[in-house]
Amino acid sequence: MAGASCNREVPQVEGAGTKPSERQEEKKEAVRMGVMVGEKAPDFTAPAYYKGKFTTVKLSDYLGKWVVLCFYPGDFTFV
Amino acid sequence: MSAVADNYDKFQKLGTEVISMSVDSQFVHKVWNDTELSKMVDGGVPFHMASDGGGVIGTMYGVYNAKSGVDVRGRFLIDPDGVIQAMEVLTPPVGRNVAETLRQIAAFQHVRETGGKEVTPSGWTPGGKVLKPGEDLVANVWKFWNPKDVYDKK
Numbered sequence: 001m002a003g004a005s006c007n008r009e010v011p012q013v014e015g016a017g018t019k020p021s022e023r024q025e026e027k028k029e030a031v032r033m034g035v036m037v038g039e040k041a042p043d044f045t046a047p048a049y050y051k052g053k054f055t056t057v058k059l060s061d062y063l064g065k066w067v068v069l070c071f072y073p074g075d076f077t078f079v
Numbered sequence: 080m081s082a083v084a085d086n087y088d089k090f091q092k093l094g095t096e097v098i099s100m101s102v103d104s105q106f107v108h109k110v111w112n113d114t115e116l117s118k119m120v121d122g123g124v125p126f127h128m129a130s131d132g133g134g135v136i137g138t139m140y141g142v143y144n145a146k147s148g149v150d151v152r153g154r155f156l157i158d159p160d161g162v163i164q165a166m167e168v169l170t171p172p173v174g175r176n177v178a179e180t181l182r183q184i185a186a187f188q189h190v191r192e193t194g195g196k197e198v199t200p201s202g203w204t205p206g207g208k209v210l211k212p213g214e215d216l217v218a219n220v221w222k223f224w225n226p227k228d229v230y231d232k233k
Contacts, residue, residue, distance in 0.1 A: 035166065039163060051124075068097050
């Protein structure tokens with residue numbers, strides 16, 4: 001009976017039971033999310049306001065220090 | 080953001096820099112700082128208020144909502160090697176807890192200082208019980224640590 005198992009279809013666990021379009025949708029979602037704990041933080045350079053002056057801030061300038069990066073919905077929002 | 084600004088000295092004590100980021104321009108950041116935040120925080124915001132025009136950076140971090148055109152409340156804790164150690168993302172109506180961010184920084188710093196030989200259980204605060212991962216600890220955490228040690232403390 002060993003030969004019979006060779007003819008079995010390989011089970012497809014990933015995305016099983018979903019239509020190809022749905023799988024593509026999931027893939028897109030994964031790409032969009034982008035970051036994960038334990039992985040490098042994407043570097044950026046951004047214009048900034050800092051103590052009365054206009055300047056730029058570059059994340060990789062802070063290598064060697066701990067950094068808290070806080071996104072928020074907008075200036076003058078209530079929370 | 081005023082809460083983070085008002086507690087900036089605590090971040091500094093932990094050798095930690097803060098960068099805030101929204102889709103507003105740096106010019107709007109200045110007006111917000113000058114007209115409102117400086118009334119809540121002595122001397123105004125002490126860290127870089129960065130501008131994420133178009134949400135390009137927020138998109139990289141997965142926190143830009145294209146429908147509303149804003150970066151949602153995403154907080155990323157980045158270690159000295161540039162690696163993300165923690166992240167928290169909230170929808171706009173609920174604010175973060177600065178004390179929890181500070182607790183996490185202290186915990187990650189402790190783990191890093193011990194080279195991972197000591198890890199911090201749930202609710203750990205500086206001076207609290209740590210665990211030393213190893214064969215002896217498997218199925219034996221109960222001998223060393225109990226959730227009541229932390230959460231039932233009066």
